Amino acid sequence: MSVTAFLTDSTLCIGCKACEVACKEWNQLPSDGFDWKGFSYDNTGQLGHSTWRHVKFVEGGVIPGQGGNSPENFSWGFSSDVCKHCENAGCLEACPTGAIVRTEFGGVYIQPDVCNGCAYCVVTCPFGVVERNRADGRAFKCTFCYDRQKEGLQPACATACPTESIKFGEIGELRQSANQRLAKLQDDGFTDVHLYDPQESSVGGIHAFFIVRGDPKTYNLPPQPEVPTTYLRKGWISAGIAAGLMLAGTLFAFGKGSLR
Amino acid sequence: MLRIESKQIESKQTESGQKVTAGASGQTGYYGMPVLKRPQWTVEVPLYFFVGGLSGAASLIAAVGRMSSADAQLIRHARWMAAIGGIISPALLIADLGVPSRFLNMLHVFKIQSPMSVGSWTLVAFSNSAAATAVLGEFEKRRPNSAVSVLTDASQIVSALTGLVLSTYTGVLIGATAIPARNEHVSTLPIHFAAALETAMGASIELKSSPGTKALRSSVSGWAMRAAGLLSGPLPLALRLLSLRKSNTRERGLRRAAAISSVAGSLLTRWAWVHAGKVSADDNSVPLRLRSSIE
Numbered sequence: 001m002s003v004t005a006f007l008t009d010s011t012l013c014i015g016c017k018a019c020e021v022a023c024k025e026w027n028q029l030p031s032d033g034f035d036w037k038g039f040s041y042d043n044t045g046q047l048g049h050s051t052w053r054h055v056k057f058v059e060g061g062v063i064p065g066q067g068g069n070s071p072e073n074f075s076w077g078f079s080s081d082v083c084k085h086c087e088n089a090g091c092l093e094a095c096p097t098g099a100i101v102r103t104e105f106g107g108v109y110i111q112p113d114v115c116n117g118c119a120y121c122v123v124t125c126p127f128g129v130v131e132r133n134r135a136d137g138r139a140f141k142c143t144f145c146y147d148r149q150k151e152g153l154q155p156a157c158a159t160a161c162p163t164e165s166i167k168f169g170e171i172g173e174l175r176q177s178a179n180q181r182l183a184k185l186q187d188d189g190f191t192d193v194h195l196y197d198p199q200e201s202s203v204g205g206i207h208a209f210f211i212v213r214g215d216p217k218t219y220n221l222p223p224q225p226e227v228p229t230t231y232l233r234k235g236w237i238s239a240g241i242a243a244g245l246m247l248a249g250t251l252f253a254f255g256k257g258s259l260r
Numbered sequence: 261m262l263r264i265e266s267k268q269i270e271s272k273q274t275e276s277g278q279k280v281t282a283g284a285s286g287q288t289g290y291y292g293m294p295v296l297k298r299p300q301w302t303v304e305v306p307l308y309f310f311v312g313g314l315s316g317a318a319s320l321i322a323a324v325g326r327m328s329s330a331d332a333q334l335i336r337h338a339r340w341m342a343a344i345g346g347i348i349s350p351a352l353l354i355a356d357l358g359v360p361s362r363f364l365n366m367l368h369v370f371k372i373q374s375p376m377s378v379g380s381w382t383l384v385a386f387s388n389s390a391a392a393t394a395v396l397g398e399f400e401k402r403r404p405n406s407a408v409s410v411l412t413d414a415s416q417i418v419s420a421l422t423g424l425v426l427s428t429y430t431g432v433l434i435g436a437t438a439i440p441a442r443n444e445h446v447s448t449l450p451i452h453f454a455a456a457l458e459t460a461m462g463a464s465i466e467l468k469s470s471p472g473t474k475a476l477r478s479s480v481s482g483w484a485m486r487a488a489g490l491l492s493g494p495l496p497l498a499l500r501l502l503s504l505r506k507s508n509t510r511e512r513g514l515r516r517a518a519a520i521s522s523v524a525g526s527l528l529t530r531w532a533w534v535h536a537g538k539v540s541a542d543d544n545s546v547p548l549r550l551r552s553s554i555e
Contacts (some may be wrong), residue, residue, distance in 0.1 A: 039291040040284075046293055058284040079286075090438060096377035097365040116365045117358020119300045119378045123437040123537065126547070128296040137358015158367050215286030226443075226542040228436045229373050234447040235432035242431065242454035243424040250320050256329040 003106035004107065005171040006158065006208040007178050009077035010219075011185060011193065012165035019053040019080050020044065025144065027052065047081055049131040049189045052142035053157045054081045054227030056219050077212070079219050080157070083142035085207035088227045089123035091130050091141075104172065106207055107173030115139055126203065126225035144207070171207060173221070178209060185211075202227045247256060266304055282348065283503070287550060295547040296438055299537045306530040308352040309430045314343020314452060314527070316423030323420035326413070332335065336397060342419060343394035345385035349426075370397035375433040382425045389419035428454050434533060436489060441540030442533070455526065470491060492525025 023029065029050045037045050040057040047054045058077035068170035073160045089108045092100045099114035100121060110121075110130075117137040121130045130141045145155035153159070158168035167174060178195055185193045196216045212219055271434035291493045298510070325331075354360045366380040396412040429451025435442050442449065496518035503514035 037291075040335075042291075056284075056290060058290070093371075094376060096369075096371065096380055097362075098363070098369040098371070098372050114362075114365055115359075116362035118356075118366070118376060119358075120374070122300045122432075123295050123434075123439055123541075125297065128294060128439045128541075130298045131297055132358060134300075139358075172484075207354050217286045217289055217548045217550070218284050220293060220548065221546060221547055222292035222295055222349045225547070226438070228438050228443060229442045231436040231446040232373065232375070232432065235375070235435045235450060238435075238447045239425075239428040239432050239450035242428040242451040245451070246317065246424060246427060247319060247324075247453050250317075254324050254330055 002170045004144075004168065004207070005085075005106070005154070005174045006082060006093065007167040007169075007174045007211070008080050008082065008208065009165050009167065009178075009181060009211045010161045011190070011211060011213060013055070013078035013080060014163055014165075015041065015055055015057060015076065015078035016162065018160045018162060019057050019157035019166055020051070020055060022156040023142075024050075024051040026156035027143070028147070035247060047083070047129050048135040049136075049140040050112060052082065052140075055079070056081055058218055060214075067161060077218070079210060079212055080161075081219070082128050082157070082205075082208050083143075083144070084231075085224075086126075086227065087145055087204035087206065088202060088229070090124035090126055090203075090227045090229070091139075092119045093229045095126035095226065096120065103144065103146050103149075105144065105146070105149050108141075109143055110139060111140060111145050112138060112140075122230045126222065126227065134185075175209070178211060196221050198223075198225055201225050202230045212242070263282075289544040289548045289550060292544060293541045295544045298540040299437075299439065299534065301534060303531075304352040304356040304532045306527075308349055308356075309453065309530040311345050311352065312349040313427040313430065313530075315342045315349065315390065316426035317387065318342040318345065319393070319416075319419040319423035320427075322393070322397040326416060328417050330546045338395040339390070339416075340424065342386075346383075346390040346419075349383055350387060353380075366515070375429060379426075379429050379433055382429060386419055386422040386426050389415045389422060393419050404550050406436050427453075430530075434537065437537070438547075439537045441536045449533070452474050453534075456508055474498045479533045481536035484528055484535065488525045488528035488532055490520045490525070491528060495521045495525075 016197060021177065026099050029052065030120050032044060032048070033042065034044070036115055037043050040059050041227060042052055042055065042057040044054045056077075056079045058079075060075035063245075065145045074179070081258060085107045089100070089102075091110075092102065092108050096118060097114050097116055099116070101109055103109045110168045115138040117132060117139065119132045119139060121139050130139050132139045144151070145157075147205055148155055158166045167177070169177075178197070182193055182195050190213060194212055194214075194216050195209060196212060199205040204227075208215070209218070210221065212221070289295070303507075310354035318338045319342035322335050322342060325335045325338060349362070354363045358365060366377065369377065370381055373376040392415040393412060396408055396415060400406070400408045400412050428450045430444070431453040435446030435449040437443060437512065497516045499521065503511045503518070540546070
């Protein structure tokens, strides 16, 4: 049983949304409704309780050498977003019921029969992935196709991807091939490629890394994601001071009273 | 000739009310879409912060009152306030849950790293001990200095200690999250929540200029925060000072007004923090470290 990961290579993505569809099909996710976002070809907008894969569409204007060979064509950047399955997962740490667990494949999984809908994971995810389904009450996100992985299958999105933009495999091997791919792209003249894998942050690495061209911020990938447990120490010290002040204030009030 | 078009950055709103900008770049992020999710707590939660905090403080007052042999009626009132608050609080929390019957799932595990878990266990211990204290206190009146007294005092101590945690942990709960407006203030939030100091804290927020603070000063939450500061500090102080100068008949009314003002102020404070979280989550500039966040 190996620890697995996704490598989403946006230089290979053609924006077909097969991953979104395969994910919805396999996981029987409800429709997102017809909400026109009004930008580019992306009407999904963001990940949510019913969207576990989301293809981002970046229209870059006419940039020579990008997106087709004719100068009239727009340049396109596509990247399929997914739950990052953090090494130090904010949602997992914050979950008070123990519903959110780490699977034997290294993924972060919400057990739907244990989740009680407190929604604390929603505000503790530094990537804004987890969302509560208001109709159902519980929180949902990508399961890393835990059910498929248990049967030795690849996640639905990786299986459906026609260009192998979504790769799935053992995490160490995948990181290695990500770096090889990065070097190859740079050799080929794509000097603006980046590997998004924030191992230096308090999140401590992710199980879904991305190769993108240009600044990863373009795809709303935060440069320094923090797991909110890093704020606990400061918070509890402050709570201790607050409790001390309350106690002192009350003692003072009654102390004055008994002297009277 | 090849021409690189630079698109004008305009803002517009989608049907679901999110602000999007015309471009996706390292300067604007992905069409201005939020990186974080909005907090999905309903109005029950700030109301619970208020009721829970109030009953925790009431239990503390009862305990210290008992220690310093204060007026028996005051102790009795404080105990019942704590007990009733200890019943309303879990009711509010359960009402907010998606699956109310699964509240008990919170009690399957204890996780020290989850303020929500610490809070749930604290609330259970507080509600039970506060109710026990109030009920035992009634029996004790009939049989002073008996075994009942010992039991009353024991449960009083438990409820006062858990009450202290209950009044302050909610600041950690909302502070230790991914929302910038909250985590940037995590070291003052619990103090802000612990009554009394609200005005001073409100003023320090006005002076601080970290990126996430924008949400606290802008629009509705900003005005709520300022109004809350006024209601919980200067206004009651002015009313109390006035009550010293007026005749005895007006004194009581002014003191009551001062008390109501403080209570309204601390309720409004909690609501404002929850609302500011929603505004802050929508703003992608802080998590993406965009230049507009430094303004």
